[in-house]
Amino acid sequence: MLTGLNRTLDEWLCDSFVELIEEMDLWKWDDATGDFWSRLAKALQQSNISVTWVEQLDRRLAAVHTTGKLTCAAATKSIKECKMRIERIGGSRLDTDSEVWGLDQTTWELMWAGEAAMQKSIPTLRQAGYESISDLPRIQPGRVIERKR
Numbered sequence: 001m002l003t004g005l006n007r008t009l010d011e012w013l014c015d016s017f018v019e020l021i022e023e024m025d026l027w028k029w030d031d032a033t034g035d036f037w038s039r040l041a042k043a044l045q046q047s048n049i050s051v052t053w054v055e056q057l058d059r060r061l062a063a064v065h066t067t068g069k070l071t072c073a074a075a076t077k078s079i080k081e082c083k084m085r086i087e088r089i090g091g092s093r094l095d096t097d098s099e100v101w102g103l104d105q106t107t108w109e110l111m112w113a114g115e116a117a118m119q120k121s122i123p124t125l126r127q128a129g130y131e132s133i134s135d136l137p138r139i140q141p142g143r144v145i146e147r148k149r
Contacts, residue, residue, distance in 0.1 A: 008037035013072035013122055017054055021045050023073050026080045072122050079115050 005017065011034070014020045024032055024045040032042035044051065086092075086101060093112040103111070130136055 004035065005037050008035055010126070011035075012038065013076075015074075017041065019073060021054070023077070026077070026084055072118070076115060076118050079111055083111055083115055 009015065009017070009020060012020055012023055014023055017037070020037070020041040021044050024038070024042040027042065029042055029046070032038040043049075044054075091101065101108070125136070
């Protein structure tokens with residue numbers, strides 16, 4: 001069961017089951033039907049049910065593996081929330097006047113393209129050895145970045 005949970009947490013870029021439940025607030029039911037743990041997290045989130053064993057499960061999982069670093073899910077949460085709120089009230093990337101939403105055009109484009117790029121690139125970054133946002137190198141103008149080995 002813990003192995004399955006670890007796989008699900010990796011898939012959703014979360015560090016704990018509590019974080020997975022919180023992450024499910026940003027996704028539709030049909031997005032969370034891939035496995036038992038994501039369906040359970042979505043059901044708990046939708047029902048607003050708090051269960052006492054979740055913290056115990058996370059402690060047990062932490063005993064096996066904890067990085068203590070900022071997860072990709074946490075790092076991208078605010079951008080996903082913003083995008084979800086815009087979509088919920090009928091907005092979309094196709095809106096031509098981003099300032100209606102209180103964003104300049106560059107920020108508007110980065111929100112839509114950046115979130116999609118992160119979702120696409122995170123598996124590749126993890127495969128390259130970057131387990132969290134904290135592991136990524138800081139880009140400085142004019143400096144060449146070497147791949148992590």
